[in-house]
Amino acid sequence: QMNGALRSIFVISVVLIFCYVCIYLFLSERKPISSVLIVDTIEHVLLRNTVNYKWYNRTRNAPIVFLKDLNLNGGNDLYLPVVTKDIDILQQFCQRTFKCLAFNTSGMLMTLLPFNKWYKSTAKQNNSLYVLDMDYCDLNLCPINTTCTYHGPGNYTCTCPSEPIHVVLSVDSVDFPGMFPLLNSLKQHHTKPLTVHIVVSGKDRKELEIQLACRDLMKNMKIEIVEFEIPANFTELIYVGAEKLQYLASTANFARLFFDQLFPSLCHILYLDADTIVIHDIAELWSEIITSDKLFVVVERALKYGVGFYNVSALYKERYGKSINMSTRSFNAGVWGLNLDMWRRQKLGDEIIYWMKMNRKKQLWDLGTQPIMYLIAYENVKSVDSRWNLEGLGWRRSISSEKLSAAYILHWNGLRKPWMETVKKDNRYYVWNDYNKPVCNGHGKCTNGESNATGRCICTDDYEGSYCDKKKDKKVK
Numbered sequence: 001q002m003n004g005a006l007r008s009i010f011v012i013s014v015v016l017i018f019c020y021v022c023i024y025l026f027l028s029e030r031k032p033i034s035s036v037l038i039v040d041t042i043e044h045v046l047l048r049n050t051v052n053y054k055w056y057n058r059t060r061n062a063p064i065v066f067l068k069d070l071n072l073n074g075g076n077d078l079y080l081p082v083v084t085k086d087i088d089i090l091q092q093f094c095q096r097t098f099k100c101l102a103f104n105t106s107g108m109l110m111t112l113l114p115f116n117k118w119y120k121s122t123a124k125q126n127n128s129l130y131v132l133d134m135d136y137c138d139l140n141l142c143p144i145n146t147t148c149t150y151h152g153p154g155n156y157t158c159t160c161p162s163e164p165i166h167v168v169l170s171v172d173s174v175d176f177p178g179m180f181p182l183l184n185s186l187k188q189h190h191t192k193p194l195t196v197h198i199v200v201s202g203k204d205r206k207e208l209e210i211q212l213a214c215r216d217l218m219k220n221m222k223i224e225i226v227e228f229e230i231p232a233n234f235t236e237l238i239y240v241g242a243e244k245l246q247y248l249a250s251t252a253n254f255a256r257l258f259f260d261q262l263f264p265s266l267c268h269i270l271y272l273d274a275d276t277i278v279i280h281d282i283a284e285l286w287s288e289i290i291t292s293d294k295l296f297v298v299v300e301r302a303l304k305y306g307v308g309f310y311n312v313s314a315l316y317k318e319r320y321g322k323s324i325n326m327s328t329r330s331f332n333a334g335v336w337g338l339n340l341d342m343w344r345r346q347k348l349g350d351e352i353i354y355w356m357k358m359n360r361k362k363q364l365w366d367l368g369t370q371p372i373m374y375l376i377a378y379e380n381v382k383s384v385d386s387r388w389n390l391e392g393l394g395w396r397r398s399i400s401s402e403k404l405s406a407a408y409i410l411h412w413n414g415l416r417k418p419w420m421e422t423v424k425k426d427n428r429y430y431v432w433n434d435y436n437k438p439v440c441n442g443h444g445k446c447t448n449g450e451s452n453a454t455g456r457c458i459c460t461d462d463y464e465g466s467y468c469d470k471k472k473d474k475k476v477k
Helices: 004-027 042-046 087-096 173-188 202-213 243-249 251-262 282-290 313-320 340-345 348-362 370-377 401-406 427-433
Strands: 036-039 064-067 070-072 076-079 102-104 108-110 118-120 129-132 147-152 155-159 165-170 194-200 222-227 268-272 276-278 296-298 300-304 329-331 335-339 381-383 409-411 444-447 456-459
Touching (some): 087 102, 087 108, 087 129, 165 251, 173 276, 251 268, 251 348, 268 282, 282 296, 340 348, 348 370, 409 427
Parallel strands (some): 194 222, 296 381
Antiparallel strands (some): 070 118, 076 108, 102 108, 147 155, 268 335, 276 409, 300 329, 444 456
């Protein structure tokens, strides 16, 4: 006679077997796959005219294309090892799972990623990929205001319209003293239409609106204020390490991880820290950004990836199926261009959540968002002329006038900001101060009047105009 424990195990086993049989019988009521197109190499998929692919409008009942020797990592929805020998069942599961656009013969259902996330696997059957041959453009995978072109299974492109320059700043109130000189420099150094998007938290928005209203900044560029708060469930994942680094947990710092959501209609942006000054036509850097086929456009520096990371290599290989070279040159995250379309298509928001969870659990780094950007940007960056980010002006002891005059963007990363009263008044300070125009042009006070009013200038007796920029004519008695 079985004792109580064995009896419980037996009952549970019977129930599990019964549930599996029911699921199998339910899924067995399906149409057989009658047309599986065999593609030997990825080149066959990339060549648009090799096969006459069909288009399927809003249907999940699409045939599948077998991509021999190929696989992809990331975007996994569900793992079903119990049915790996039945491709029909895997297809049924994929067709009924909203995000699933592909699956492999190891039983992994996948959200389809672009080709730079695909990799050549071994010739074994269980390392190959099946892709639903459907109209991806009809799934609205491209951002708003773009044109989607479908080329084949998993191969589609999003074409952006002609774009004006879009500069994004992410600031807290402590950044305001540096941001206004930056805006003045942008105002003077662009030859194409320019929109500046200022991301700010709700508590600082009113003060920003008042201060902007008292400065003559919008004559030849557009300024948009975008309010942002870190989602509560995301805040729980933030870990920046030492107490002295807690300022890196700010809204302004982590907002950059949400730009794809904050700017759904944009394809590209240029991000600038508030402690930068632009002294060259920004349209030239914008041209580099919108013509690049990489995720990021940056200025590389000598500092290597490995500085500041702890034991991240094994996790990276486990996640992406390839090694990360920690001797790769890194970049400063104060000046960079971003392809938002590529960010969305690669679903990098999911990767950010993964790495933040891992960092919270294993303490992989002690900084804010820059290490995350290194991980998602690895091998997907275009480096431009170093003059586009002359960094270190907030910690270098000295710098030559020749270097300053040759630079395109000056960057005061470091503790010594040019607006601090204690900062040394040297050659770099005077360059910054040329763009440091006082509120109301120094001839009045900025006030919001009533509590709900926008800012306005109250001019001194000798000046008038919206920004106190006109000197009154003295009447001759």
